Amino acid sequence: EAGVTQSPRYAVLQEGQAVSFWCDPISGHDTLYWYQQPRDQGPQLLVYFRDEAVIDNSQLPSDRFSAVRPKGTNSTLKIQSAKQGDTATYLCASRDRGREQYFGPGTRLTVL
């Protein structure tokens, strides 16, 4: 069974540029998470979906960040007008009905 896949693996931007991250969860997992992990810190939730519905996006900086999961499978996280403070690894994870969570390899973002 394939794991969670993410792309790109790395991104380097100038401040003010936009970027999109893509995630393909494990087949059949109903719940998909996006986490932000700054250097030397634990992951922090940005948003999560159950099927195509947003369950919690309260920690998503809504003025610049957006996330969608239109068919309840793949998901895209977009940052408009990136800032240096957005430098972090962005992790996608999926889960089947409250069981163990599985993470993708992450996208390491550097904003110059």
Place this chain on the structure above:
Amino acid sequence: GQQVQQSPASLVLQEGENAELQCNFSSTATQLQWFYQSPGGSLVSLLSNPSGTKHTGRLTSTTVTKERRSSLHISSSQTTDSGTYLCAIDRNSGTYQRFGTGTKLQVVP
């Protein structure tokens, strides 16, 4: 405040020594998971242990739910065990996980 606290923040061991990592959480937890993260790597699930004791290989996790704490014991450490160990809890089943800041383990030959 931080809902999940891990200690120690860092640890250096000689190869062959045992390690004891602690995780304390300030709210009830319906799920607790230990992860390993290599430098620059993704998170790999080690154990899911909401209560009691679980073993896998050289790893043993003991969670005492009513005391809101969990431990991860690594026996006979190897240099390949070096990395960061993260503890994460669910406050309600099927929601999202809250992570500690991790214990950075270095095992030297």
